[in-house]
Amino acid sequence: MASSCNGGFRNGSSSAQRPLKPLTASNLKSTSFKSRVHSSHAPPPFRRSYPSNFSAAAADGVPGRVRVAVRLRPRNAEELAADADFADCVELQPELKRLKLRKNNWDADTYEFDDVLTEFASQKRVYEVVAKPVVESVLDGYNGTVMAYGQTGTGKTFTLGHLGDDDTASRGIMVRAMEDVLADISPETDSVSVSYLQLYMEAVQDLLVPANDNISIVEDPKTGDVSVPGATVVQIRDQQSIVELLRLGEANRIAANTKLNTESSRSHAILMVHVKRSFPGREDAISSEIDNASHLVKPSKLIVRKSKLVLVDLAGSERVHKSGSEGHMLEEAKSINLSLSALGKCINALAENSSHVPIRDSKLTRLLKDSFGGTARTSLIVTIGPSPRHRGETSSTILFGQRAMKVENMLKIKEEFDYKSLSRKLEIQVDKLIAENERQQKAFDNEVERINQEAQNRISEVERNFAEALEKERLKCQMEYMESVKELEEKLVANQRRHDCDGFINGNCNGKELGSVSEEVSELRKLLQNEIQLRKAAEDDLNKLKSQFEQFMQPGAGGDTEIIRLHKILEDEAYKKKSLEEEVAILQSQLLQLTFEAGQAKESLERSVDSRMSQARHLQFKETVNGQKAPIAPLYEHVGLQKILSLLESEDANVRIHAVKVVANLAAEGQYSVIVVMDELGCEANQEKIVESGGLTSLLMLLRSFEDETIRRVAAGAIANLAMNEANQELIMVQGGISLLSMTAADAEDPQTLRMVAGAIANLCGNDKLQMKLRSEGGIRALLGMERCGHPDVLSQVARGIANFAKCESRASTQGLKSGRSLLIEDGALPWIVQNANNEAAPIRRHIELALCHLAQQEVNAKEMISGGALWELVRISRDCSREDIRTLARRTLNSSSTFRSEMRRLRIEC
Ligand SMILES: Nc1ncnc2c1ncn2[C@@H]1O[C@H](COP(=O)(O)OP(=O)(O)OP(=O)(O)O)[C@@H](O)[C@H]1O
Numbered sequence: 041m042a043s044s045c046n047g048g049f050r051n052g053s054s055s056a057q058r059p060l061k062p063l064t065a066s067n068l069k070s071t072s073f074k075s076r077v078h079s080s081h082a083p084p085p086f087r088r089s090y091p092s093n094f095s096a097a098a099a100d101g102v103p104g105r106v107r108v109a110v111r112l113r114p115r116n117a118e119e120l121a122a123d124a125d126f127a128d129c130v131e132l133q134p135e136l137k138r139l140k141l142r143k144n145n146w147d148a149d150t151y152e153f154d155d156v157l158t159e160f161a162s163q164k165r166v167y168e169v170v171a172k173p174v175v176e177s178v179l180d181g182y183n184g185t186v187m188a189y190g191q192t193g194t195g196k197t198f199t200l201g202h203l204g205d206d207d208t209a210s211r212g213i214m215v216r217a218m219e220d221v222l223a224d225i226s227p228e229t230d231s232v233s234v235s236y237l238q239l240y241m242e243a244v245q246d247l248l249v250p251a252n253d254n255i256s257i258v259e260d261p262k263t264g265d266v267s268v269p270g271a272t273v274v275q276i277r278d279q280q281s282i283v284e285l286l287r288l289g290e291a292n293r294i295a296a297n298t299k300l301n302t303e304s305s306r307s308h309a310i311l312m313v314h315v316k317r318s319f320p321g322r323e324d325a326i327s328s329e330i331d332n333a334s335h336l337v338k339p340s341k342l343i344v345r346k347s348k349l350v351l352v353d354l355a356g357s358e359r360v361h362k363s364g365s366e367g368h369m370l371e372e373a374k375s376i377n378l379s380l381s382a383l384g385k386c387i388n389a390l391a392e393n394s395s396h397v398p399i400r401d402s403k404l405t406r407l408l409k410d411s412f413g414g415t416a417r418t419s420l421i422v423t424i425g426p427s428p429r430h431r432g433e434t435s436s437t438i439l440f441g442q443r444a445m446k447v448e449n450m451l452k453i454k455e456e457f458d459y460k461s462l463s464r465k466l467e468i469q470v471d472k473l474i475a476e477n478e479r480q481q482k483a484f485d486n487e488v489e490r491i492n493q494e495a496q497n498r499i500s501e502v503e504r505n506f507a508e509a510l511e512k513e514r515l516k517c518q519m520e521y522m523e524s525v526k527e528l529e530e531k532l533v534a535n536q537r538r539h540d541c542d543g544f545i546n547g548n549c550n551g552k553e554l555g556s557v558s559e560e561v562s563e564l565r566k567l568l569q570n571e572i573q574l575r576k577a578a579e580d581d582l583n584k585l586k587s588q589f590e591q592f593m594q595p596g597a598g599g600d601t602e603i604i605r606l607h608k609i610l611e612d613e614a615y616k617k618k619s620l621e622e623e624v625a626i627l628q629s630q631l632l633q634l635t636f637e638a639g640q641a642k643e644s645l646e647r648s649v650d651s652r653m654s655q656a657r658h659l660q661f662k663e664t665v666n667g668q669k670a671p672i673a674p675l676y677e678h679v680g681l682q683k684i685l686s687l688l689e690s691e692d693a694n695v696r697i698h699a700v701k702v703v704a705n706l707a708a709e710g711q712y713s714v715i716v717v718m719d720e721l722g723c724e725a726n727q728e729k730i731v732e733s734g735g736l737t738s739l740l741m742l743l744r745s746f747e748d749e750t751i752r753r754v755a756a757g758a759i760a761n762l763a764m765n766e767a768n769q770e771l772i773m774v775q776g777g778i779s780l781l782s783m784t785a786a787d788a789e790d791p792q793t794l795r796m797v798a799g800a801i802a803n804l805c806g807n808d809k810l811q812m813k814l815r816s817e818g819g820i821r822a823l824l825g826m827e828r829c830g831h832p833d834v835l836s837q838v839a840r841g842i843a844n845f846a847k848c849e850s851r852a853s854t855q856g857l858k859s860g861r862s863l864l865i866e867d868g869a870l871p872w873i874v875q876n877a878n879n880e881a882a883p884i885r886r887h888i889e890l891a892l893c894h895l896a897q898q899e900v901n902a903k904e905m906i907s908g909g910a911l912w913e914l915v916r917i918s919r920d921c922s923r924e925d926i927r928t929l930a931r932r933t934l935n936s937s938s939t940f941r942s943e944m945r946r947l948r949i950e951c
Pocket residue numbers: 112113114116159190191192193194195196197198199301303304305306354355356357423
C-alpha cells in the first residue's frame with residue numbers, strides 16, 4: 041500500500057529537499073536528545089519571536105528523524121538471584137551513546153543510539169532526554185509522539201506511565217509531560233484536553249469510559265490526519281485532574297500476571313493530549329479583506345495552532361513459551377506480537393525507503409501513522425533488560441530501535457486563523473460601535489434640540505423685553521411731553537392771570553414775569569422755526585438728490601436710441617402731421633380770436649355783478665388756470681364744444697395744451713356760473729355740457745399723459761373744478777378717476793399739479809356717498825402721500841380733503857350709518873394730523889383743526905386720539921384757536937366725549 045503524502049509511515053527520501061527550519065529544528069537536527077530547557081524567566085513558546093518565514097517553513101515542513109534512546113532496566117530481584125554469576129548481556133557507553141551487546145565472552149556488537157540511558161538514569165533525566173523536546177515541539181504547534189517499545193517487563197510502563205504516588209521523583213513521562221504542558225499554556229487563550237485509549241486485541245477502547253469500546257479510527261481524506269472521534273475527550277485544567285485520569289486509565293487497562301511481569305500490560309495504551317493555542321497573528325498574515333473590514337477598530341487577529349502529543353505505552357513483546365501464556369493470554373500475546381510485528385514491518389519499509397508501507401496491516405500502525413513517516417516529532421525509547429537469558433529479545437529490541445532511527449518524518453505546524461473567534465470579536469465590536477453611535481446621535485439630537493429651545497426662549501425673552509421697554513419709553517415720553525405742555529400752559533395761564541390782575545389793580549404789569557414767559561414762548565417759536573427750516577432744507581436736499589439720481593439713472597445710450605426711434609417714427613408720420621398742421625393753425629387762430637372775444641363779453645357780464653365774493657372767486661379761477669382768461673362761456677357757441685374736446689386728443693402737444701386750458705376755463709367758469717349767476721343769467725352750466733360731451737373722459741385720459749406736465753396740471757385743475765359738482769363727483773369715480781388721480785399723486789413732482797390733484801381728491805372727500813369707494817381705491821393714502829411735496833398749497837388741499845372726509849364720517853356716525861373707527865385713522869392719517877395741527881400756515885391749520893373736531897366727535901376714535909397726542913391739540917384748539925366757531929366746536933366736542941372727559945380729569949385739564 042502506498043504511503044500518504046500527508047504524512048504517516050511514508051517514504052522519507054524527500055526530506056532532504058526541505059531547506060527551511062523553524063527554531064526548533066536545530067534541536068531536532070541535533071544528534072542528542074538534549075532538551076531545550078527554558079529558564080523560569082524565559083517567555084513561553086508562543087511569545088517567542090519567530091523568524092518571518094516561520095509559518096511558511098512550518099507549513100512546508102522541516103525534516104525530523106525519529107529519535108531513539110535505549111534504556112536499561114536495573115536487574116530485578118529475580119535476575120539478581122538467577123543471573124548472579126553471569127554478566128549483563130549489554131554494556132553501555134553513555135558518553136559515546138553506544139551500546140555493546142555481547143555475543144559471547146569475547147565478542148560484542150556495538151550500536152549507536154541518540155541517547156543511552158543506563159540503569160541508573162533517573163525518571164527526570166529520561167523525561168528530559170526523551171520526551172521534553174517533543175513536548176516543547178507540541179507546545180510550539182507540532183504533533184509529537186513518545187513511544188516505549190521493548191520486551192515485556194523491561195520498564196515501558198515504568199518509564200511512561202508511572203504515577204509516582206509514593207515518590208514524585210519516580211513519576212513517568214506522562215505525568216511530567218502534562219506538568220510541562222499545563223505550566224506553559226495560558227488558560228485565557230489555550231486549552232488542553234486528553235483522550236486515553238487502549239488497543240486491545242485489535243479493538244480501540246476508551247480507558248476513561250470502558251463501556252466505550254471498539255472505537256473507529258478515522259482518517260481525513262484531505263489531510264490524512266488520523267483521529268478517533270468516538271473517544272472521550274476531557275478538558276484538563278490542573279495537574280491533579282490528569283493524575284486522576286491516568287489512574288482511572290491505569291485501572292481500566294488490561295493487565296495480567298505473567299512469568300516475566302506480575303503486572304504485564306496486555307494492551308497498547310495511548311494517551312492523546314490535544315493542545316489548542318491561540319496567539320496574535322502577524323500583520324502580514326492577515327488578509328487585506330479583514331483589514332478593510334476592521335479599519336475602524338482592529339481586533340486582535342488570532343492564529344490558532346492545534347497540536348497533538350501521543351504517548352504510547354506498547355504492550356511488551358514476548359516469547360510465548362517464556363511468558364507462559366496460554367489460552368486467552370496466548371491469544372492476547374499473539375495479537376500483541378501481530379501488531380508489534382506490523383509496526384516493525386512499517387518501520388522497516390520506511391527505513392529502507394520502500395515504496396510500500398503496510399500501514400493498514402494493524403490498527404496500531406493506523407493509529408501511529410503520523411508518528412512514523414508523518415508530520416510528528418517522534419521519540420522512541422526502547423527498553424531492555426540486562427539478563428543474558430533474554431539476549432535474543434534484547435537484540436531484537438535493539439534492532440527495532442536501530443531501524444526506527446532511520447525513519448525520517450516531515451514536521452509541520454498546523455495553524456489556522458481563528459476566523460470564528462475573529463468574527464465573534466468583530467460582531468461584538470460592531471454591536472458596541474452601533475450602540476455607541478446611536479447613543480452619541482441621540483445625545484447630539486438632544487443637544488441640538490436643547491440649544492434650539494434655549495435660543496428660541498432667549499429670542500422670545502429679548503423680543504418681549506424690547507417691546508415692553510419700547511412701550512414704557514413711548515408712554516414715558518408721551519406723559520412727559522403732555523406734562524410739560526400742561527405745566528407750560530398752566531404757567532402761562534397763571535402768569536397771564538397775574539398779569540391781568542396786576543394790570544387791572546396797579547395799572548401796570550409785572551414786566552419781569554411777563555417778559556420771561558414771552559421770552560420762553562419766543563424761544564420755543566424760534567426753535568420751532570429753526571426745526572421747520574432745517575426740515576425744509578433737508579427736504580430740498582432730498583429732492584435735489586432725487587432728481588440727480590433720476591438723471592443719473594437715465595441711460596444715455598438707451599435714451600439716445602429711444603430718441604432716434606421716436607424721431608424716425610416722427611419722420612414717418614411727418615407727412616400726415618404736415619397735412620394736419622394747416623388745419624390746426626387755422627383752429628388755433630380761431631380759438632385765440634374767439635377767446636379774446638369771449639373775454640370781452642365776459643368782462644361786460646362781470647361788471648354787472650356787484651359782489652365781493654364773486655370777484656374773489658373769479659380771481660381764484662383765474663389763478664387756477666394759470667393766468668388763462670376765465671370768462672370764455674360763449675366760446676363753445678362759436679367753435680362748438682365737440683370740436684374743442686376733440687382737440688384734447690390732438691397729436692400736437694401745443695394744440696392739446698390750448699384745448700385743455702380752454703376746457704379748464706370752461707369748467708371753472710361753469711362752476712362760477714352755476715354757483716353765482718346761473719339763475720340770474722339763465723345760462724346752462726358749461727360743466728354739464730363738458731361732461732355730457734365726453735369732456736371728463738378726455739380730461740381723465742390726459743392725466744395719463746406723462747409727456748407734458750402742463751397738460752397734466754391743467755387737466756387735473758379742470759377735473760378739480762368739475763369735482764366741485766356732486767353729480768360730476770360720481771361720474772369721476774365711475775370712470776376710474778380716483779385711480780388716475782392717485783397714480784398722478786404718486787408720481788407727479790410739480791407742486792402745482794399736485795395741488796390740483798389734491799384739490800380734486802379733497803372735493804371727492806366731501807361726498808358722503810363716495811366715502812367707502814374713495815378709500816378702497818386708495819384715495820386717502822394718495823392724499824396723505826402728497827404731503828411729501830411739502831408745498832403749503834398742496835398741504836392745504838390735503839388738509840381740506842382730510843377735513844371733508846372726517847366731516848362726512850362724523851355725519852354718518854351721528855346718523856347711525858357708520859360704526860367703527862375712522863377710515864382716516866385706519867389709513868394712518870392721525871400722526872400727520874397731530875403733527876400739522878398747529879401748522880403755521882393758517883389754511884392748513886384751520887382744516888386740520890376742523891378735521892380733529894370731526895374725528896373727536898366719533899367716540900370710537902377717542903382712545904386712539906388720546907394715545908396719538910390729539911387730545912392736547914384739541915385742548916389747545918378749544919383754548920387758542922383764533923376762530924370762535926372752531927374753539928366752541930372743539931370745546932363742545934371734548935365735553936361731549938366721556939373718554940376725553942375722563943382723560944382730562946386724570947390729567948387735571950380744564951376745558
Ligand atoms: N528503571 C527501572 N528501575 C526500577 N525498576 C524498574 C525499572 N524499570 C522497570 N522496573 C520495574 O520492573 C517491573 C516491570 O516493569 P514494567 O511493568 O514497567 O514493564 P513493562 O515493560 O511495562 O512490562 P509489560 O510489557 O509486561 O507491561 C516493574 O516492577 C517496574 O517497577
